[in-house]
Ligand SMILES: NC(=O)C1=CN([C@@H]2O[C@H](COP(=O)(O)OP(=O)(O)OC[C@H]3O[C@@H](n4cnc5c(N)ncnc54)[C@H](O)[C@@H]3O)[C@@H](O)[C@H]2O)C=CC1
């Protein structure tokens with residue numbers, strides 16, 4: 001097996017399909033025995049990515065040990081589970097390509113920091129960008145940022161995962177690529193709220209643009225480069241997920257905007273809406289860095305049930321007038 005994928009959710013399955021489309025034998029590790037069985041017997045992940053016929057070059061397993069012989073590993077667990085899953089593997093020397101979007105609760109660490117602590121000998125790359133899993137799995141065109149410190153290693157990984165309809169763009173800014181993906185999830189919840197409450201398309205565009213200002217302020221404070229945040233992994237993904245109920249984060253926000261209870265919405269989920277986990281740790285990290293993120297704060301209040309939609313909107317609209325620049 002040459003490429004291994006850790007995580008049999010929608011995105012891990014879609015990335016396994018991309019890998020297999022290049023003729024690579026691909027091993028997909030999934031936690032759920034029913035996912036392993038469905039992929040191996042029916043060539044479909046009917047739990048997390050129904051309706052997509054999967055390549056015969058994909059084999060699924062529920063044994064992490066089976067990944068030992070892979071030459072590269074794509075890591076696609078939900079962000080809050082990445083440390084434990086990586087720590088459960090033997091020491092790895094193959095490249096780890098992190099595809100999850102989030103910030104670790106408690107530590108406020110980015111996934112590349114978490115992965116480095118769990119697997120210090122592995123080269124770490126971050127793959128992030130505007131990529132709804134079902135479109136990628138169906139072979140529709142998409143482009144991503146592939147961030148890795150070592151350029152030669154990056155070129156090798158890019159060559160390995162690039163396909164005619166899947167274009168990685170290289171970067172060495174892991175922090176920027178990760179902050180873009182993590183922050184946009186929280187902003188997508190805010191845009192969903194705008195939709196659910198019927199606040200209009202002007203308001204949504206305002207949230208995208210002022211949200212991008214928040215992302216940029218926070219990213220620069222954590223050492224990201226502005227050009228990365230303005231690229232596929234930042235602005236590109238922000239625009240995608242702030243515009244469609246195909247985004248689980250947007251859909252969660254839409255429910256909040258329609259007046260549903262946050263706890264009930266979250267308890268009801270089988271799939272992950274990363275923004276709900278990222279929002280509180282992001283608010284704290286921003287406060288620690290002295291960065292204002294009022295939209296992120298509003299999402300936190302809604303998720304905690306500590307303020308109504310109308311109250312957070314009024315709060316945002318009554319902030320002191322200021323210059324547009326960062
Ligand atoms: N679905 C998408 O279109 C995209 C998702 N991503 C990111 O990929 C990551 C994974 O998301 P999806 O594949 O969409 O997941 P999903 O929402 O389709 O499935 C949930 C996943 O969580 C896993 N899980 C649940 N409890 C777990 C535990 N205790 N330990 C380890 N894993 C556990 C399940 O096994 C399953 O793989 C997230 O960080 C997400 O932001 C990134 C780009 C696109």
Ligand SMILES: O=C(CO)COP(=O)(O)O
Nearest residue numbers: 129130131132247248249
């Ligand atoms: O990250 C994604 C697309 O790039 C998927 O967004 P959601 O997790 O909100 O569905």
